[in-house]
Amino acid sequence: MNGICSRAVTAVLVAGLVLLAIRTAPPEPPHRDHATTEVISLAHRWNIRNLVTAIYLGPRAADTFLEVMVVTLAVIGLRHLGERP
């Protein structure tokens, strides 16, 4: 009974979220805003075509470096866990 109740509540919540997403979705296609134009001009200035690269190696390069550090920490952490007696 507990299982059926929790599934029913989950189904209602998910359905509610989906309806909310559909109702609040913008009817018109997204247009270029100031930030997009900035990224395009950055990519052009740096002579690259991939706009995603222009973001993650440009204004967000520090975040990229930190993400790399997180992966490195995971390796170090797992190594020490394995060495524990």
Place this chain on the structure above:
Amino acid sequence: MDFRDSPVLDATLRLLLPFIVVFSFQLFSYGANSPGGGFQAGVAFGTIVVVLDLVWRRRVYHDRIFAGMELGGLLLLGALLMLGWLETGRPFPDPAAWIGQGLLFSNVLMWLLNLGIFLEVAGSIVLIVRRLMESER
């Protein structure tokens, strides 16, 4: 019969390995001008090594190689970070000063950053999955 004993899987992986390695190099090399980048390349490279480990039931290449790749990537990124701090006081140098020629080196700094990320991620993925597989045994 275990799936790892399949001759089809064994032959397919042996044939695919060099293509996937070259493809991962293409992903990070041209990542500044086409879909791809260091992360995607590292994941592709790391994944094929992990799959080979699983299917062949042995470590295809020694851990030291991947630890070396990870260290190399880290040192490269660290060096570029220091260079940026010394030059401009911000992380990483100004990419506008590193413009090159052609599609491969259209921006040398982007290529180096993608290389560093590729080495780091590829090495890390293999080491992490190997440690997790070890701990499960």
